[in-house]
Amino acid sequence: MLESVSHAFEMLGDQVWFFRFIIVISVICVYRTLLNYVLSSNNCANPFCSKCLNSNSVRGRAISKIKNDGEEENSLNSIIHNNLFQHDRLCQKSDEKPTVYFHRGLGSNAAKLADQQVLIDHYDELRQEIVKFFQDNGEVQWHRFYLYKSGEENKGNCEKLPKLFEILHSLPNAICINNNYCLFGNCFLTRLVTNNSGEEKSQNGFTNCSIRMHFGLMCDDQSSAYVLINKRRRLPIENKVTTLYNGALEHSIQNPNSKQQVFLTIDFWHPDLSPDMRKQLAYIFRADV
Numbered sequence: 001m002l003e004s005v006s007h008a009f010e011m012l013g014d015q016v017w018f019f020r021f022i023i024v025i026s027v028i029c030v031y032r033t034l035l036n037y038v039l040s041s042n043n044c045a046n047p048f049c050s051k052c053l054n055s056n057s058v059r060g061r062a063i064s065k066i067k068n069d070g071e072e073e074n075s076l077n078s079i080i081h082n083n084l085f086q087h088d089r090l091c092q093k094s095d096e097k098p099t100v101y102f103h104r105g106l107g108s109n110a111a112k113l114a115d116q117q118v119l120i121d122h123y124d125e126l127r128q129e130i131v132k133f134f135q136d137n138g139e140v141q142w143h144r145f146y147l148y149k150s151g152e153e154n155k156g157n158c159e160k161l162p163k164l165f166e167i168l169h170s171l172p173n174a175i176c177i178n179n180n181y182c183l184f185g186n187c188f189l190t191r192l193v194t195n196n197s198g199e200e201k202s203q204n205g206f207t208n209c210s211i212r213m214h215f216g217l218m219c220d221d222q223s224s225a226y227v228l229i230n231k232r233r234r235l236p237i238e239n240k241v242t243t244l245y246n247g248a249l250e251h252s253i254q255n256p257n258s259k260q261q262v263f264l265t266i267d268f269w270h271p272d273l274s275p276d277m278r279k280q281l282a283y284i285f286r287a288d289v
């Protein structure tokens with residue numbers, strides 16, 4: 001009696017091991033089938049696929065940052081994540097090819113920013129400061145003079161142009177001022193003396209959620225430089241005039257008659273972005289992302 005019971009137990013034990021074996025095999029099969037499906041489909045279904053995340057790029061790091069924040073549900077984060085994730089597909093379908101971040105659904109009609117008027121109102125003071133700066137520094141040899149570069153302030157340069165620095169702080173939409181340390185924040189002076197088309201290649205900006213603006217300060221009145229957009233459209237850069245465009249489109253600056261041109265460049269938030277979205281974008285795309 002006792003013997004037959006222990007025998008039955010042994011039999012059952014063998015079968016348990018057999019079932020475990022079957023389960024392991026079937027899990028492996030299902031996993032391989034899914035993997036094959038994912039690899040063969042163009043639209044990678046795996047949101048954390050290391051190949052798609054391109055983990056060395058800014059975009060990859062931004063995605064991981066959102067993923068790490070994932071605990072608290074955040075609708076802004078999920079919009080940004082969605083845009084990041086579909087980046088390549090969005091760029092394929094559009095003339096806009098920002099190199100880092102494509103924000104969908106922003107209005108495309110020529111935006112009007114309050115900042116434009118502020119700059120125009122202070123044109124004379126700004127020009128005076130730049131003229132003096134040139135006098136004091138002889139024939140300064142710079143091409144670009146950065147106050148803010150990709151979110152990082154250049155303290156020394158800011159101190160050299162206090163008026164500009166002050167006016168910059170009164171601009172409600174300037175990225176570098178209102179959202180400290182955001183990768184998209186730039187403010188610099190450009191001085192052209194030659195036909196730049198050779199050196200300055202056509203390029204696309206980081207994102208379409210910022211609007212790039214040039215403001216002519218000491219430009220040649222007879223022969224102006226211009227922004228060439230998509231190799232076709234020309235936007236002149238003139239004194240006391242603000243020139244706005246979407247930096248995500250391919251653009252370059254041309255100075256056909258090699259006259260001296262000095263102008264200011266500032267990046268602004270697109271007016272459609274809410275203050276909360278700006279804050280979140282600045283947090284995800286910190287200068288050190």
Ligand SMILES: *[C@@H]1O[C@H](CO)[C@@H](O)[C@H](O)[C@H]1NC(C)=O
Binds near residue numbers: 105
């Ligand atoms: C991206 O932003 C620009 C303005 O900077 C806008 O003109 C364009 O329509 C936006 N693109 C999309 C797809 O929303």
Ligand SMILES: *[C@@H]1O[C@H](CO)[C@@H](O)[C@H](O)[C@H]1NC(C)=O
Binds near residue numbers: 195
């Ligand atoms: C400047 O560049 C433009 C565009 O490449 C060219 O057509 C023009 O001849 C150049 N001008 C001079 C003076 O080199």
